[in-house]
Amino acid sequence: MSDTALHLNAARYTWGGDEFLFVEIAEGMSLAANFKANAMAAALGSRKLPGITDICPANASLLIRFNPDDLPPNALEEAVRGVEAEVAQMSQHTLQTRIIEVPVWYDDPYTRETGARFRSGHQRPEGNDLDFAAQENNLASPAEFISRHHESPWLVSMVGFVAGLPFMFQIVPQDQQLEVPKYLSPRTDTPALTVGHGGCFACIYSVRGAGGYQMFGIAAAPIFDPAQRLSNFDDFMIFFKPGDIVKFKPVDETEYRHIQELVADGSFTYRQAPVVFDLEQALAHPTEYNQEIMEHLNGH
């Protein structure tokens, strides 16, 4: 394993004013960089240093908020550098996590209508975001793009932007990553639960609002529930955590409506299963390993 996570160069440390320390693990995105970000966040959290208010692991970086009255900046930096060295010594790169099936109605009328409203400023004014994404990735059709989107699982690499929005990175080799530019100018409206994509990242918008990612479909069930009505939200109003693995499941309108009814009567629960994610295996045998992870959902 010493060839993956440990192959990253030392991180770059920089201050965001007097209350934030920013640690850039890598400039580019990779599973290894994300793994290091999450491992550092976990190790720092377990030290329970007084004066740290927020530890925010991101795709390939880490943002830490602290109170300099309680924890001098130098002491914080020293502690985080210590954590970085500790993570570099890790001999096992596995993650105790879960795989979750997320039903999505691809090419749905809601995101299509929203896309049409913001078409005039789009890179490709004709067609819709799916047509654009298929073309950008040299695929034969939007249907092929949709298949590629849900065939392989995604790792939740960061949670944020707005309440509980997951950024996801597909667990496939770099040459198979789907890449799409963001909107030239961000939209002022995006339907809640829109499945979006920008750069190499997928997301699910947790609430209605602004957004710059291309829109491909709509998830059928909530991922943010401030009233904690559904049982998946018993512990917390936000569903996703960094490290979660997502398998999108395409559904048609009938199934989408059925899920909406289950959500309305409070009986919907996400299908999910515990899984141990092994970074070495994911990097060494991506296709086989993905099949193996997805089988956990079927109880194998």
Added chain:
Amino acid sequence: MAIKITEPGLATTVQDTGRPGYYHVGIPQGGSMDQLSAEMANALVGNTPAEAVLECTYIGPRFTTDADAVIAVAGAPVDVLVNGTPREQWTRLELVAGDEVSFGMIHAGTRYYIAVQGGIDVPVVLGSRSTYALGAMGGFEGRTLKAGDTLDIGAAGSERHASAADFIDESLRPTFAKEITVRVMPGLYDHRLTEEGLDTLFSATWKLTPVADRTGLRYSGPSVSWKPRVQPFGAGSDPSNIVDAGYAIGSIQIPGGKEPIVLHRDAVSGGGYAMVATVISSDMDLLARSAPGTRTTFTPVTMEEALAARAEGKEIRSRIWGSAGQ
């Protein structure tokens, strides 16, 4: 005891000192934009600094009380009216049941704060009463106020905090200037700007545009140039793009090299635009007080200077609260 809102104002919300600890899931710190003004309002009515207040933006609410009450208005200069009669800001106002409070035009700045003895009693969500409107949580039903809303006042109203100030001395009151200098610490991704671009950021006068809310403030001025480069994998094609990362509150991003945006208390917690400097913690209130059109200079300071400014802020607070406070 309760107050009844008869007119909501433009964007009146319940706010307190904020909701730290949930930024890693995209829930911002929130809280009063101008923390010092809100704290002064609380001090005047004998609350603790943690009590929830009403934050009024430009146009305040009209409301009545159903019992005797003690209120104070601090922050941006505004005409305060009780039953149509002008009253003072920066001091305690005693109301009797049925009194109607309303506001005239704001004379400078953007936001003022109404504290009620006892505090606005809405449910505590994740440790705070602050409204996070985008997430429809906290505050009064997770939203800005509407006509007809009735806000409960906390029981603390019966006992005045020992440190209550009778009025805020003029020398301590914040100012609401049309021209300000905001101290920032360069960093994060400042190395991605050209030397000329960085010079422009710190030497130009930036004008606050009307695109300014609790999430962030957008400025107009000259363009700044980014160094041309081969973009890292996953970042996006523009040189101002980065692989999506956590955003420091107060950080300045300049999408495409035009119109810097400074994130504020309801900041989005992450995204793909490079940040090039961060407003120091003690100048966040100053930023919150500026109205569209405010001519703003961003001046670079060191960590030591930022910490010294922070200590000065604490000194002002201890003068408001005296030895009995906090």
